[in-house]
Amino acid sequence: AQTVTQSQPEMSVQEAETVTLSCTYDTSESDYYLFWYKQPPSRQMILVIRQEAYKQQNATENRFSVNFQKAAKSFSLKISDSQLGDAAMYFCAYRSRLSQKLVFGQGTRLTINP
Amino acid sequence: EAQVTQNPRYLITVTGKKLTVTCSQNMNHEYMSWYRQDPGLGLRQIYYSMNVEVTDKGDVPEGYKVSRKEKRNFPLILESPSPNQTSLYFCASSSRNQPQHFGDGTRLSIL
Numbered sequence: 001a002q003t004v005t006q007s008q009p010e011m012s013v014q015e016a017e018t019v020t021l022s023c024t025y026d027t028s029e030s031d032y033y034l035f036w037y038k039q040p041p042s043r044q045m046i047l048v049i050r051q052e053a054y055k056q057q058n059a060t061e062n063r064f065s066v067n068f069q070k071a072a073k074s075f076s077l078k079i080s081d082s083q084l085g086d087a088a089m090y091f092c093a094y095r096s097r098l099s100q101k102l103v104f105g106q107g108t109r110l111t112i113n114p
Numbered sequence: 115e116a117q118v119t120q121n122p123r124y125l126i127t128v129t130g131k132k133l134t135v136t137c138s139q140n141m142n143h144e145y146m147s148w149y150r151q152d153p154g155l156g157l158r159q160i161y162y163s164m165n166v167e168v169t170d171k172g173d174v175p176e177g178y179k180v181s182r183k184e185k186r187n188f189p190l191i192l193e194s195p196s197p198n199q200t201s202l203y204f205c206a207s208s209s210r211n212q213p214q215h216f217g218d219g220t221r222l223s224i225l
Binding site for chain 1: 156
């Protein structure tokens with residue numbers, strides 16, 4: 001079974017600085033998707049970024065980018081120019097191409113210090 | 115507006131009193147799923163449905179039931195709730211190979 005591990009329960013960063021959230025996963029499959037979701041205090045699950053495993057190029061969405069290392073099974077999220085609105089719980093998730101099921105990590109709570 | 119709607123948003127109830135959390139989506143998605151979120155555990159899948167009348171267990175199905183009589187609706191039923199089912203619940207839907215859309219969550223407290 002696939003597993004996803006986020007080893008940082010909490011992180012904090014100064015406003016306007018850059019922060020990286022770590023995620024590792026375990027799978028025997030070669031074709032899959034990886035996601036980062038943001039959960040603000042409102043509890044909504046907001047998709048931040050998505051990576052397809054067969055694509056070597058790292059995904060980027062404005063200030064959010066990933067470092068996808070397939071061989072190491074690592075999928076970190078970099079947030080540049082951190083803003084107060086980035087404060088949230090962040091979840092890393094895995095999905096096989098053959099399934100719609102999402103497997104989530106434990107989450108990392110990100111605090112932005114003004 | 116494309117959305118997944120869950121009701122209620124909050125519920126406090128007592129052990130053993132049957133309850134249903136409704137989920138409805140307006141995007142004609144085939145796939146729907148229920149997750150529960152607990153501190154330190156992330157979200158875990160309870161049940162999922164690939165289409166009408168097709169449902170299957172996820173990772174933590176004990177104590178829950180679901181049904182999929184219509185494509186848009188996927189209710190979660192707790193026949194005899196217990197305190198260990200106190201959690202934050204999310205319904206999600208998607209079409210094939212597309213990211214899942216999540217509802218806004220239901221906070222259940224079982225006393």
